[in-house]
Structures are given as C-alpha cells and as structure tokens.
Amino acid sequence: MTPELFRRLTQLRHDLHRIPEVSGQEARTAAFIVDTLTRHTPDSLISGLGGYGVAAVFDSGTPGPTVMIRCELDGLPIPEQSEARYRSTHEGRGHLCGHDGHMAIVAGLADWLAARPLARGRVVLLFQPAEETGKGAAAVLADPRFASIAPDYAFSLHNLPGLALGQVAICAGPANCASRGMRIRLTGRTSHAAAPQDGISPAGALVRLLPDLAALGQGGDLGGDYALVTLTHARMGEATFGIAPGEAEIWATLRTVTNDRMEQLIAEAQSVAGSVAAEQGLHIDIDYDDIFDACTNHPAAVALLDRACKTAGTPAEIHLTPQRWSEDFGQFGVSARAAMFWLGSGKDQPQLHNPDYDFPDAALPIGVAVFRAAIAAVLIETSAGNR
Known part of the structure; x- marks a missing residue:
C-alpha cells in the first residue's frame, strides 16, 4: 500500500x-x-x-x-x-x-x-x-x-x-457461535400488596426460572455440545410498594456452536419455562430477537x-x-x-x-x-x- x-x-x-x-x-x-x-x-x-x-x-x-x-x-x-x-x-x-x-x-x-x-x-x-x-x-x-x-x-x-x-x-x-435472545413474559394477576393471596404473582416462577435456565447451558469446551445460557435482564411488576406484581420478564441469551444444538437448547428452555409457568398458573409468551445462525x-x-x-x-x-x-x-x-x-x-x-x-x-x-x-x-x- x-x-x-x-x-x-x-x-x-x-x-x-x-x-x-x-x-x-x-x-x-x-x-x-x-x-x-x-x-x-x-x-x-x-x-x-x-x-x-x-x-x-x-x-x-x-x-x-x-x-x-x-x-x-x-x-x-x-x-x-x-x-x-x-x-x-x-x-x-x-x-x-x-x-x-x-x-x-x-x-x-x-x-x-x-x-x-x-x-x-x-x-x-x-x-x-x-x-x-x-x-x-x-x-x-x-x-x-x-x-x-x-x-x-x-x-x-x-x-x-x-x-x-x-x-x-x-x-x-x-x-x-449461533446465538439468540430469548424473551419470556409471565402474566398472572395483580392484587393489593396487603392481600397478595388475591392475585397470581410471577415471583415464585421468576425465582425458579433464573437458576433453572442458567443450568441448561454453562459453557465449557467449544465442541459440538457446547451450550451457554446467559441471563441478561429480569423485571417484575411496577416499582411500587402497594401492588403485588402480576407480570414479569426474563431475558436470556442462548449460545451454541451448531445450529442443531441451538434448536435443542431452545426446546429445553421452552419446556422448562412452560412447565414452571403452568405450575404457577401463569400465562407465558416467548419470543426471540438478535438471532444469529x-x-x-x-x-x-x-x-x-x-x-x-x-x-x-x-x-x-x-x-x-x-x-x-x-x-x-x-x-x-x-x-x-x-x-x-x-x-x-x-x-x-x-x-x-x-x-x-x-x-x-x-x-x-x-x-x-x-x-x-x-x-x-x-x-x-x-x-x-x-x-
């Protein structure tokens, strides 16, 4: 040059x-x-x-x-x-x-x-x-x-x-690596903070899902079975003391070496999230963004x-x-x-x-x-x- x-x-x-x-x-x-x-x-x-x-x-x-x-x-x-x-x-x-x-x-x-x-x-x-x-x-x-x-x-x-x-x-x-952002929305029903039993709070589901999702992929050697789940964001209810929450979000990044392993990891994460939401009586919505093959x-x-x-x-x-x-x-x-x-x-x-x-x-x-x-x-x- x-x-x-x-x-x-x-x-x-x-x-x-x-x-x-x-x-x-x-x-x-x-x-x-x-x-x-x-x-x-x-x-x-x-x-x-x-x-x-x-x-x-x-x-x-x-x-x-x-x-x-x-x-x-x-x-x-x-x-x-x-x-x-x-x-x-x-x-x-x-x-x-x-x-x-x-x-x-x-x-x-x-x-x-x-x-x-x-x-x-x-x-x-x-x-x-x-x-x-x-x-x-x-x-x-x-x-x-x-x-x-x-x-x-x-x-x-x-x-x-x-x-x-x-x-x-x-x-x-x-x-x-392949990666994608997984967004999980949990919807229950709000109630007065003095009577949380009258609502359906996502708090219990949130507490369970954070470690359960992370456990699905903990990294390791970059071989064909490599999987990593990184929790990037979590939010529940409004920033107030008077309302027991009725909704929550969890964001996680899924990462694998191969596209096939990504499909498997997606299925595992959706299964875990769906099971916990059903047990807690919550409606669940899942969508994806930042999708990389x-x-x-x-x-x-x-x-x-x-x-x-x-x-x-x-x-x-x-x-x-x-x-x-x-x-x-x-x-x-x-x-x-x-x-x-x-x-x-x-x-x-x-x-x-x-x-x-x-x-x-x-x-x-x-x-x-x-x-x-x-x-x-x-x-x-x-x-x-x-x-």
Whole structure:
C-alpha cells in the first residue's frame, strides 16, 4: 500500500468513526460510502440493499467467478470514552466494534479495482447494514436485487483484540457461535400488596426460572455440545410498594456452536419455562430477537484465504475452535463458499464493545493486502463452473 493510500484510508476511517449509527439507522454512513465508491466508478452501484446496504460491482464482462468482500456499516449504542480528535460526534453511540476499520479496508479495494481492471469474473464490495442485531445479512439476501450479484465466494474479516497487531487467524470449520435472545413474559394477576393471596404473582416462577435456565447451558469446551445460557435482564411488576406484581420478564441469551444444538437448547428452555409457568398458573409468551445462525467457514474458502495470507506476507494461524461471539456473515455461506478471518488488533487492545475500543489504523494495509490476494486467488485459481 502506498503512503498516499494509507493516508486516505486512515482519514476515511476517522471520518466514519465520527458518525456511528446503530443497526437499521445507517443512512448517513451509507450515503458517505456511496459518495466514496462513486469516485472509483464501479460498473454498478446498488444502494438501499436490505435496508441501507451498499454494493459496488466491478465486472470484467468476461465469464468467471463472482467474489464478494463484505464489511459492516453499523456502530453500537454505547457511549465512547476517548480523547481522539476523531471521536464520535453522536451522543451515546460509537464505532466500538471496529466496523469503521472494516469499511475503510473494503473501500481500499475499490481504489485497487478501479486502477486494475479485472480480466475475468466479478468482484462485489458489500457494505452490509444491521450486523449487530443479526438482521442485516438476512435482509440483504432477501432483497430481490441480491440475486443479480450472488457470489460464488464470500470473504470477510473481523478485527480481534488479544491477537497480535496485524497477525491473521482463520478458523477451520465453525468460526462463530449461533446465538439468540430469548424473551419470556409471565402474566398472572395483580392484587393489593396487603392481600397478595388475591392475585397470581410471577415471583415464585421468576425465582425458579433464573437458576433453572442458567443450568441448561454453562459453557465449557467449544465442541459440538457446547451450550451457554446467559441471563441478561429480569423485571417484575411496577416499582411500587402497594401492588403485588402480576407480570414479569426474563431475558436470556442462548449460545451454541451448531445450529442443531441451538434448536435443542431452545426446546429445553421452552419446556422448562412452560412447565414452571403452568405450575404457577401463569400465562407465558416467548419470543426471540438478535438471532444469529452459526458461522462456519467453507474448506475451499479457508484454503484460498490461507494461500492469500501467505501471498500477502502474513501467514495465518489455523484455529480449530470458534469465537464465542456471533456474526451474521454465516448467512452468506448458505449459497456461497464463505470464510471469515481474524485480523489482530493488538494483544493489549481494549476488547470489542468496550467504551474505549478503537480500531488500529496500522491494521488497514494488512486487511487490504489479504483481501487483494484472496480476490486474485479466486479469479486465477477457479473457473466459472467450479463453485
């Protein structure tokens, strides 16, 4: 990467860092990306994809594979703690997962593709909305326009605190856990606090369900039977002394390595909650949010990424266990050979979603180099009929 391109990508990241927008509200970020990509004259530019998604298509006009490089548009509803001159200008919001850095890296590919026309195939640069809620990839896939750019291969990255700056790691197989937020509502009947026997309180059910749900998944080794239930929120009745409560809520995050184990864990949790509610004479409603399928790297895509890392001068570590956190990039692996790699952001870097997290600019050239090599590997080493 030339010093001038590094300067421009660093400035782009800082500009994006200033304007974080949460999932589903990335209008200004998307407009900024569209303006940036337009300067590189892609063969087509699709905006409003699955919400605020943006896709730039560089097409050789000659048959060949389509390779997609995906990054994320959204920030987080977390106040940033920073003295950086480019700190967030949006109160209560921050790019504290590094998506600003991911976007700058993928934008750097547009610069490269514009200067080096493809000999065959296509490259799609996808800036995806709403990754943090697990809704964005599904919305992009459901958009009818996506069918025209559906990739044969899909790659993405995520920066990883705790991994040495610039080092690359790839998971062979499962890359991210499946997870979903389970919301349980218990409804009974209020009564005067002086006569609780005249109502139906959810207090007893709440006290039982908190430990019973947690006991269903206590983590452990990240194998096929891994399950973790994290209690994240509980609420009962109104904040008053005069009313015995008539309703309550429990929120829990369910987490597994595989989708099959997730279905089993859901059934177990619903059974436990339903049984306790019935015993207590309570009505129960259960719904789910923040739904992430397991993200599994395809062997062929892993092999290509591994070779790309060597070409880029950053040999990758191959990991055999996934990250515990979730990623909706796995949705693209249903129809494409997909793989995500980890890009080290420093052993002493604050963790993702910490209020003082900041993507390291020094990692930008490495991300660009690996993606460039991956694109070249797909378009050189594969044929139009080999998916």
